[in-house]
Amino acid sequence: MTTPAFDEMTADGLVRGPYAEIARWLAATPRAALEQRRHEAELLFKRIGITFAVYGEGGDPERLIPFDIIPRILARAEWDALSRGLVQRVRALNMFLADVYGKQEILRAGHIPAALVRDNEAFRPEMAGFTPPGGVYTHIAGIDVVRTSPHEFWVLEDNCRTPSGVSYMLEGREAMLRLFPGICAAHRIAPVGHYPEELLETLKSVAPPGCRGAPRVAILTPGSYNSAYYEHCFLADEMGVEVVEGPDLFVEDDVVFMRTTAGPQRVDVIYRRIDDDYLDPRVFRPESVLGVPGLMAAYKAGNVALANAPGAGIADDKAVYPYVPEMIRFYLAEEPLLQNVPTYLCEREDHRAYVLDNLHELVVKLTHGSGGYGMLVGPHSTTDQRMEFAARIKARPGEYIAQPTLALSTVPTLVEKGIAPRHVDLRPFILSGKEVRVVPGGLTRVALREGSLVVNSSQGGGTKDTWVLEDDPADIARPLQGQSQSQSQSQSQSGSQSQSQSQSQGGSGC
Amino acid sequence: MLSRTASSLYWLGRYVERAGNNARGLQVALRMASLTGAGQRDTAWHALLVATGCEPGFRDKGAPLTQENVVRYLAADPENPSSIMSCIEAARRNGRAVRTALTVDMWEAVNETWSQARRSTEATFAPDNLPDFLDWMKQRTVLFNGAYADTMLRGEAWRFVRLGTMLERADNTARVLDTHHHALSDVEEGGALAYLHWQAILRSVSALRAYHHIYRARLDPRRIAEMLLLRHELPRSMVACYARIEETLDGLAAAHGGQRGECHRLAGEIHARLKFSRIEDIMGEGLHQFLTRKIDRSIDLGAEIGAFYLHS
Numbered sequence: 001m002t003t004p005a006f007d008e009m010t011a012d013g014l015v016r017g018p019y020a021e022i023a024r025w026l027a028a029t030p031r032a033a034l035e036q037r038r039h040e041a042e043l044l045f046k047r048i049g050i051t052f053a054v055y056g057e058g059g060d061p062e063r064l065i066p067f068d069i070i071p072r073i074l075a076r077a078e079w080d081a082l083s084r085g086l087v088q089r090v091r092a093l094n095m096f097l098a099d100v101y102g103k104q105e106i107l108r109a110g111h112i113p114a115a116l117v118r119d120n121e122a123f124r125p126e127m128a129g130f131t132p133p134g135g136v137y138t139h140i141a142g143i144d145v146v147r148t149s150p151h152e153f154w155v156l157e158d159n160c161r162t163p164s165g166v167s168y169m170l171e172g173r174e175a176m177l178r179l180f181p182g183i184c185a186a187h188r189i190a191p192v193g194h195y196p197e198e199l200l201e202t203l204k205s206v207a208p209p210g211c212r213g214a215p216r217v218a219i220l221t222p223g224s225y226n227s228a229y230y231e232h233c234f235l236a237d238e239m240g241v242e243v244v245e246g247p248d249l250f251v252e253d254d255v256v257f258m259r260t261t262a263g264p265q266r267v268d269v270i271y272r273r274i275d276d277d278y279l280d281p282r283v284f285r286p287e288s289v290l291g292v293p294g295l296m297a298a299y300k301a302g303n304v305a306l307a308n309a310p311g312a313g314i315a316d317d318k319a320v321y322p323y324v325p326e327m328i329r330f331y332l333a334e335e336p337l338l339q340n341v342p343t344y345l346c347e348r349e350d351h352r353a354y355v356l357d358n359l360h361e362l363v364v365k366l367t368h369g370s371g372g373y374g375m376l377v378g379p380h381s382t383t384d385q386r387m388e389f390a391a392r393i394k395a396r397p398g399e400y401i402a403q404p405t406l407a408l409s410t411v412p413t414l415v416e417k418g419i420a421p422r423h424v425d426l427r428p429f430i431l432s433g434k435e436v437r438v439v440p441g442g443l444t445r446v447a448l449r450e451g452s453l454v455v456n457s458s459q460g461g462g463t464k465d466t467w468v469l470e471d472d473p474a475d476i477a478r479p480l481q482g483q484s485q486s487q488s489q490s491q492s493q494s495g496s497q498s499q500s501q502s503q504s505q506g507g508s509g510c
Numbered sequence: 511m512l513s514r515t516a517s518s519l520y521w522l523g524r525y526v527e528r529a530g531n532n533a534r535g536l537q538v539a540l541r542m543a544s545l546t547g548a549g550q551r552d553t554a555w556h557a558l559l560v561a562t563g564c565e566p567g568f569r570d571k572g573a574p575l576t577q578e579n580v581v582r583y584l585a586a587d588p589e590n591p592s593s594i595m596s597c598i599e600a601a602r603r604n605g606r607a608v609r610t611a612l613t614v615d616m617w618e619a620v621n622e623t624w625s626q627a628r629r630s631t632e633a634t635f636a637p638d639n640l641p642d643f644l645d646w647m648k649q650r651t652v653l654f655n656g657a658y659a660d661t662m663l664r665g666e667a668w669r670f671v672r673l674g675t676m677l678e679r680a681d682n683t684a685r686v687l688d689t690h691h692h693a694l695s696d697v698e699e700g701g702a703l704a705y706l707h708w709q710a711i712l713r714s715v716s717a718l719r720a721y722h723h724i725y726r727a728r729l730d731p732r733r734i735a736e737m738l739l740l741r742h743e744l745p746r747s748m749v750a751c752y753a754r755i756e757e758t759l760d761g762l763a764a765a766h767g768g769q770r771g772e773c774h775r776l777a778g779e780i781h782a783r784l785k786f787s788r789i790e791d792i793m794g795e796g797l798h799q800f801l802t803r804k805i806d807r808s809i810d811l812g813a814e815i816g817a818f819y820l821h822s
Contacts, residue, residue, distance in 0.1 A: 046625075047618060047621075047622070048614075224603075224606055224607050230609075233609045233610045234610075236610050237609075237610040242512055242515075243610060244512060244514075245514065247514070248512050248513070248514050258512060259512065259513045259514070259821055260511055260512055260513060261511045261512075261513055261516045261666060261670075261762070261766070261819045261820075262511075262765075262766045262767075262769070
């Protein structure tokens with residue numbers, strides 16, 4: 001089945017303002033030419049080696065994430081409203097983390113069940129009573145957002161540990177600039193290319209008290225078999241820092257060093273892309289070889305900064321997620337600018353009963369899951385799948401949450417059959433250091449299968465370039481080519497509208 | 511630079527060079543095999559196994575010494591760490607691990623080689639297709655070498671790739687000579703067969719034409735040995751490779767505030783011995799003995815470089 005959804009380009013046969021230029025271009029460009037460009041984009045990505053590694057599932061372990069050449073476009077005003085909400089949310093998440101590892105006021109005030117936090121696997125007692133350099137916990141946050149109408153954005157989930165995907169945002173833009181210089185120049189697209197600089201500034205700004213001189217930054221990767229390894233290298237390259245693996249580092253007298261050809265060199269800030277569990281075998285999993293023995297002691301001694309802070313995952317736990325609006329009210333005394341998707345906690349008896357009765361229209365997710373694994377999309381499920389999930393929920397209710405199936409917005413996408421609407425989400429990246437920074441845009445993920453709502457790259461999703469337009473075309477619909485003039489006039493009022501109208505009248509390519 | 515990065519760059523250089531050298535070796539052996547009688551054929555293949563250091567591994571497999579088996583083992587066998595396909599795999603693995611230290615051109619050369627190689631099938635290594643594959647492999651090595659010569663900053667990363675390339679190349683030249691030392695040491699004038707042998711040696715280091723440029727005389731075993739060991743004009747001669755090794759290690763030491771170790775001394779010693787040797791003395795002492803010592807010293811040098819820079 002297909003979910004009736006808000007299409008970001010066309011509504012009721014009319015083209016929305018930000019998409020006017022693209023709609024004209026799509027109508028005027030023969031399909032074969034688009035196919036050709038898509039093929040070139042694929043070659044480009046293959047040549048650069050932008051891959052997403054999926055091991056243990058058979059097939060080619062180094063897969064190319066499909067890249068769709070039709071951009072997803074947001075007007076400046078739309079973006080500004082969204083980004084204000086994102087910044088607000090990330091500020092609250094950081095305050096929440098400082099609080100739960102500090103005085104735990106929000107728990108004592110009863111706004112969040114204390115057990116939900118303290119008994120959570122993502123909660124790190126090792127962090128209690130310790131304040132990271134600069135007081136920042138989630139330096140790089142990826143907030144997944146979906147849209148259901150022109151003015152409704154919903155936060156689907158918060159990623160406060162080690163969100164990935166920013167390299168696709170940057171490489172996607174590069175590919176577009178190279179393949180479509182003309183159509184790019186016809187828009188004033190807000191740049192994203194400075195993200196690595198902003199990231200470096202953010203990381204340097206949280207250098208620990210023990211740092212002398214210019215902070216030396218490194219990215220800690222689990223290695224080349226990690227799915228996001230390309231991204232780790234890409235970011236290190238763009239920032240001009242080393243990408244290190246655990247064995248490249250060692251700790252002496254609570255100071256972290258990396259092994260170099262010129263002997264040991266001190267490291268001040270580590271952007272770690274390995275999970276908490278593997279950071280330091282002396283504190284977390286003793287059998288792990290990915291991390292660095294003694295790293296946590298160096299951290300606590302104020303000799304190194306870790307981004308993101310260990311334990312930041314408690315803020316993005318799916319069971320904690322329903323309380324984020326509450327955090328915003330509690331810490332900032334503001335009303336949330338972005339809405340949460342209503343969420344049922346299967347652990348709560350009343351919620352569970354509702355979930356079990358309504359599986360066919362809910363999305364069920366694992367509380368600690370990621371990557372779209374272990375999900376049930378109710379409307380697309382079979383009776384057997386629903387029965388299986390019902391049994392799982394009853395067996396371990398605490399591990400599941402459920403949300404209504406949202407009619408995610410769609411964006412025109414080049415697929416086998418031509419150009420067709422496909423569901424999208426958006427992951428903007430919010431950087432918190434001395435200040436909070438957001439580059440305009442983010443990673444748009446697109447579900448390439450017809451009707452599918454699952455956009456994860458591990459589930460066959462693709463990506464699109466996300467454009468935030470500096471010019472602010474009024475969000476008023478314009479006629480699609482071939483529409484009658486009377487209809488379009490009734491929809492449009494401004495002078496610029498009539499101009500685009502006359503152009504579209506002239507160039508009928510349909 | 512991270513020691514691990516340096517190590518990957520060094521092995522990247524070695525593996526690319528090894529893949530190319532194996533392709534050259536196979537080309538020459540194929541030529542020998544198709545020009546000589548059946549009896550000589552097995553000798554050619556055995557010599558190639560020895561030259562590539564793959565003879566023990568091949569013997570362990572227990573396969574009969576036939577052209578088909580040797581070609582398969584040296585070109586495609588994933589169990590042979592020095593087979594061309596294994597070298598491509600290892601070069602790409604090392605390159606990928608230090609993706610950021612490579613220029614785009616270098617990475618593309620390695621990555622494209624790897625993705626093309628992955629499309630190879632049984633048929634790629636069949637007798638009629640093998641020459642194409644070997645030509646392709648040689649070209650890919652030349653392309654990679656050109657990419658790093660032309661695009662890489664003359665910094666530490668470049669020095670480690672070069673060190674790997676030159677050490678592997680010096681070692682290869684020594685081994686090629688050693689495999690054929692009988693053909694070079696037998697004083698009696700050889701017939702057509704010996705001539706073929708000498709040609710083969712020169713071809714395997716792409717130096718047949720260079721020989722004529724330098725000596726302007728008919729092939730002669732003493733001159734061939736001299737050229738491959740002591741003539742600095744030939745980029746694949748041992749002395750030329752060692753000159754680069756010493757120079758590269760000096761550059762690394764200078765960049766590290768003059769820090770030097772056993773690897774610097776050893777490289778200097780090997781280079782100096784080559785530079786001041788006379789071919790008459792080497793032949794008098796015995797080519798095989800001389801080469802065996804050089805091959806052993808090369809192995810020592812590799813270990814010392816590892817200990818000093820790569821912490822391996």
